Amino acid sequence: MTIKISKYTSTPVYIHGCGFNSALGSSREEIHQRLRDGSFPQVQPVSGWLNNGTDTVVGKVAGELPAIPESLKPYNTYNNRLALSALAQVAEPIRQAIAKYGRDRVAVIVGTSTSGTSDTEAALLEKAESGELPGHYHYSVHEANDLGEFVAAYFELQGPVYTISTACSSSGRVFMSARRLLKAGIVDAVVVGGCDSFCQLTLNGFSGLEAMSDTFCNPFSENRKGINLGEAAAFMLLSLTVEDSAWTGDVPAVALLGVGDSSDAHHISAPHPEGKGAEEAMRRALDDAGLKPESIGYINAHGTSTPLNDAMESKAINRVFGEHTPVSSTKPLTGHTLGAASAVEAAICWHVLRYQLALPAQVNDGQIDQSLAPVALVQPGTQLVETAILSNSFAFGGNNISLIFGYAHG
Template sequence: MQTIADKQPIYIRGCGFNSALGCEHDTIHKRLRQGVSPDMLTVQGWLNDGTETVVGKVSSALPNIDSTRFAHQDTANNRLALSALQQIEPEIHAAIKQYGNDRIAVIVGTTTSGISDGEQALTTRKETGSYPNGYHYHQQEPSNTGQFIADYYQLTGPCYTLSTACSSSGRVFLSAKRMLKAGLVDAVIVGGADSLCHLTLNGFHGLDSLSSSLCNPFSDNRNGINIGEGAAFMLLAHTPDENQSTPHIALLGVGDSSDAHHISAPHPEGTGAEVAMRKALADANLTPNDIGYINAHGTATPLNDAMEAKALARVFGNHVPVSSTKPLTGHTLGAASAIEAAICWHLLRYNLPLPKQINDGVVADDLPIQLASADMALTKPVVLSNSFAFGGNNISLILGLTDD
């Protein structure tokens, strides 16, 4: 079996995403520069006790899915996924023509899948005594979105879903890299999609983890997360698209760990987070000094931000600009890692200013890191993005420009 040399980068041939940041490039770039997203909304009626919370909502119209052709796959989550995938359809069709349908894999990360459709179906059953027409339990199975993507583009390569909480759509990059390096496929559609649902909002509320105002990463006053919805997908391949000008954007390194410290709380010293970042650097054959920006997991919970800052300080000191972009998107759960990787892709592709850290300005004294400020430029074309999940499941991705 032919394998790809370990030092050859994995090329990112296309990137599409949709979130509270928007789905059009101009909108995304404007909101990143301004540090404001009007689709971060205060809502009522989502939490069982009637309290308010802030959510990141997708405001764009979502594409329709032919429910006749895709029986049991016409879900809100799949429509959200398709809104991101349609942005890279030219690249997908070019890869199909180049490699063949059987040489392209689909690996998706999600946590909610079609649960929002299941909630609506249960409400209908409670009110009318029967489920709505077209509803099937398969719609809320985690595998539904991945299989929909394969069916929609008529792909016959490997197809599966990873659900490791908030690291789900980051781990798909690791699986894709292994598959490409082994020569099992020539291209992989990777990413994730998660839509708002009552289950996760009330679950996090039950853990006292939700904030009733815009989340406040790395502030001394941080008090919880905002849940968001969104989707992001990339097309990875072991060869670059010859029609794209250099430098290309590549997945340079991936690092993972699972410290299993606690079912929901991170390790207080960030030991697993540190392992993931160091493994990503080693995988990319880079040093901490090579990184120009870090997109932090930065959930704005007291425990997460403290442990992540400690881990970042041990690996990078306070010399690399850091920010969490969750005040612009919300925490999109299983889709968070792919969405934040997509933000990093935009920084690299369009040479955008670094996303400034949005908070109330009361920076915690015990967080020994350099937070990105307004109009700070990316001086080194390599970025790292972190995602840390329940159970101590951690992932770090490194993206960068390459002339290879």
């Protein structure tokens, strides 16, 4: 089949492999089946997780996580084991980049919001019971930079190492920072991605904000009540050069074509009601890629299922794209994975492009909120026509990021 390639004007950043583990699954077969069916068996109701005694719904990873090597014992946290489950899927292209460019020419830029907080919580609980912290515990696992340092240590990389923590846009901003390093010639390849895992602090924090739902999340529905939290890890390898291995048959290489950000600082936790920051991020991404709105064939919405987010995002999308560009939120399939959300949704976009999947249909109760600005929510079986995809992530404080992915010429 002939694939249409969008007429972008930016310098593409090629994606060499994608590792991904979430409630959507960890294998290609699981991920594709659940995207196709709109099924979410690993998004489950739970009791006893919140201090106020209410129930909630969370997206969990399944199966055993890999062990951290003994030589990296100080990095042995749940969050890093979750990260390793996705990193192992892109280990080969990372090692190929090391062999080609050298360890000092490969950078690490990742995003997180929880880091090793769950391990700190367990350590503090033990101290409360026994009077002492566990002998193996060190406070450094709690620091945000622990994730980036672990990734660099695991692959013995010597390039720059950044960990970005801007709440729910964390692992989207890594793409922007990575492209800057690549275009500046500081490095030749960058490991990007994000990882976030469950901890009581985050769960009860969002509960305190009255942002969590006690039922399955319902993006763009009149019955939406709030978010379902999830845990996940997703990583990619980026470079400015396309390798033969990035092409498969008639499918061109998948690349990052544009990025756009904004920081409207409207409110510490609520988005601007008119979506001004969201609109600015999307328009900047289009300008950066040199694309018109009609070149976007699908929008992966932030779509948290909170009353405020879905209202403002639908307004912003409608103003930029009108009401015919296909839109869906995939958070019902994964949960809202916080600092990993951007990387998770970038991974979903990569799978759609790389394997020419049907667009992820919007999962909700079918009772669309008619007060929302009109957008074209994806129906089952909808195919991608225009082959550039935009993915949104919006964070506390109005820290917003929009990414555009598509096929690129080699």
